[in-house]
Amino acid sequence: MAKLLMGVTSSISLQLLRGQLEYFSKQGYDIHLICSPSGEIDRMLPENITVHNVRMTREIAPFSDLLSLLRIIMIYLKVRPDITNVSTPKASLLCMIAAFLTRTPMRIYSVIGLRFETCTGKKRKLLHFIEKLVCKLSTTCLAVSSSLKEVLVEERLAPREKIHVLGSGSYNGLDLxxxxxxxxxxxxxxxxxxxxxxxxxxxxxxxxxxxxxxxxxxxxxxxxxxxxxxxxxxxxxxxxxxxxxxxxxxxxxxxxxxxxxxxxxxxxxxxxxxxxxxxxxxxxxxxxxxxxxxxxxxxxxxxxxxxxxxxxxxxxxxxxxxxxxxxxxxxxxxxxxxxxxxxxxxxxxxxxxxxxxxFRSEIIWHQLDSVYRETEVDKQDVYEMEK
CATH class of the missing domain: 3.40.50.2000 (Glycogen Phosphorylase B;)
Incomplete structure (x- = not known):
């Protein structure tokens, strides 16, 4: 049974994953989730999903972020996932660093938006650097739209061949x-x-x-x-x-x-x-x-x-x-x-x-399942491929 560890910054973001975790659980994945603590999580997720509470702030907070990173590294060392799929800016940064350091073989960055597009000056440069770092540490980038993929390429955040779009786009599709x-x-x-x-x-x-x-x-x-x-x-x-x-x-x-x-x-x-x-x-x-x-x-x-x-x-x-x-x-x-x-x-x-x-959810989930299964990489080969 493949271990899949997902990461989002807050429980609000779980609205974007409605039905997906249940689907992959039924496909045989052992699913873990890193998320900021919230009383809503228990009623939003099925019982067989293992939740790891890590407090994360949406905005940049160096000391708090460092503490969160250390906690997340410990979770990765304990779970030892075969696949990690992370989204939302703060969770993506912290989880991807932890996944890289702990040699998680398949590291997927689901790019659901680029905050720097509407920023200027130093903040834009910092956010651009963070996006490039997360893309670099990942083994695969999933852009939620074709135009977002083009921006990733134009901004030199990731090479075109590393970026995939599921179907016509979307992060989770819709349950009609x-x-x-x-x-x-x-x-x-x-x-x-x-x-x-x-x-x-x-x-x-x-x-x-x-x-x-x-x-x-x-x-x-x-x-x-x-x-x-x-x-x-x-x-x-x-x-x-x-x-x-x-x-x-x-x-x-x-x-x-x-x-x-x-x-x-x-x-x-x-x-x-x-x-x-x-x-x-x-x-x-x-x-x-x-x-x-x-x-x-x-x-x-x-x-x-x-x-x-x-x-x-x-x-x-x-x-x-x-x-x-x-x-x-x-x-x-x-x-x-x-x-x-x-x-x-x-x-x-x-x-x-x-x-x-x-855009039905089942269409998106089926294609994501194919990504998980087709891009599996042997643990011993990961760092050779990245050289």
């Missing part, structure tokens, strides 16, 4: 059963968040940060709401201290009568059913999984022409693309889909069919 209409739950949510059926709902799901383009979205909605009285903005998510929106945006979100912020929601599938149009106005993504989720719920989508996000739609067939930061174009795209119901219906149908055809 989650997005079947739950009439009772949707009715409850409508009563709570959108009791006025006369209003059109613009929706967003995710972290409320600058990188996600929330400043632009709120600015666009504020202008639209002054021109059209029948609009509402539903933000399913919460603020994040590491990348805060502007004070003006925060004030508007908290005080605007037609902007609703739900806070963090563990299961978002039914929330899409409240939306007439979904938008992800991001400046960078690994892939943009929420776009697939909206499509699976039959909601027409808009996103930006940036790394990762643009892979999640086929322009003018399953959604609309706008340039990041272009508030005027964003407004135009939103009104196009809110007013042209035929076009919105076309995008909804095509988007859902594409999700079912290319």
């Amino acid at each position: 059963a989650e997005f079947q209409l739950d009439v009772v739950e949707v009715a409850h949510l409508k009563k709570q968040y959108s009791p006025d059926n006369r209003r059109k709902v613009i929706g967003y799901v995710g972290r409320l940060t600058k990188d996600k383009g929330i400043d632009d979205l709120v600015a666009a909605f504020t202008e639209l709401s002054e021109e059209h009285e029948n609009l509402k903005l539903l933000l399913v998510g919460d603020f994040e201290e590491g990348d805060m929106v502007s004070p003006l945006t925060e004030k508007r979100i908290e005080e605007h009568p037609d902007i609703i912020k739900t806070g963090f929601v563990p299961k978002t599938a039914s929330y899409y059913r409240l939306m007439d149009v979904f938008i992800l106005p991001t400046y960078r993504e690994g892939f943009g999984n929420v776009i697939l989720e909206a499509a699976a719920a039959n909601v027409p989508v808009i996103t930006t022409n940036v790394t990762g996000a643009k892979d999640a739609i086929i322009p003018n067939e399953t959604g609309l693309l706008v340039e990041a930061g272009h508030v005027a174009d964003m407004k135009k795209a939103l009104m196009t889909l809110l007013e042209d119901t035929d076009l919105a219906d076309k995008f909804s149908r095509n988007g859902r069919m594409r999700v079912g055809r290319e």
Whole structure:
């Protein structure tokens, strides 16, 4: 039985792995997980997954990071995994260093986004160096989209032959059963968040940060709401201290009568059913999984022409693309889909069919299983290959 050790920074990231750990457990893998301690983990994972709690911070904290690294090294020495697959920035760095030092034969770095893309100066240089180090220490890089792979190559973070994309992209795919209409739950949510059926709902799901383009979205909605009285903005998510929106945006979100912020929601599938149009106005993504989720719920989508996000739609067939930061174009795209119901219906149908055809979880998991089995390397040969 192959030992598979996975690492994520926090339990929130486990939402991105829904169903995957159970699948690989049934395939016969002995699965271990490194994650920051959280009371939610026990109810989020099956009993046969061994969890190793290691406190990790999202931001750079040298002393704390060193202590976490030492703890992680001890876990690798104890478990002696055949394969490690790590993602999210801090867990990837610490786990990959530990995996390399303890001679883990197969070291997979799942690249789900590049934070340095929207940074400048010394911070960008530091984050770029960290990404290059993690890629260098890995034996395989899995990029979650084709455009992300191209950035990895262009930035000389890893050679093209070392980087793979599973199918058409995505980190975990989607379980379409989650997005079947739950009439009772949707009715409850409508009563709570959108009791006025006369209003059109613009929706967003995710972290409320600058990188996600929330400043632009709120600015666009504020202008639209002054021109059209029948609009509402539903933000399913919460603020994040590491990348805060502007004070003006925060004030508007908290005080605007037609902007609703739900806070963090563990299961978002039914929330899409409240939306007439979904938008992800991001400046960078690994892939943009929420776009697939909206499509699976039959909601027409808009996103930006940036790394990762643009892979999640086929322009003018399953959604609309706008340039990041272009508030005027964003407004135009939103009104196009809110007013042209035929076009919105076309995008909804095509988007859902594409999700079912290319992004079902089983498709992604099967290809990942092939990577695990086909790229196995004898322990004695690993360091010879890296010379």
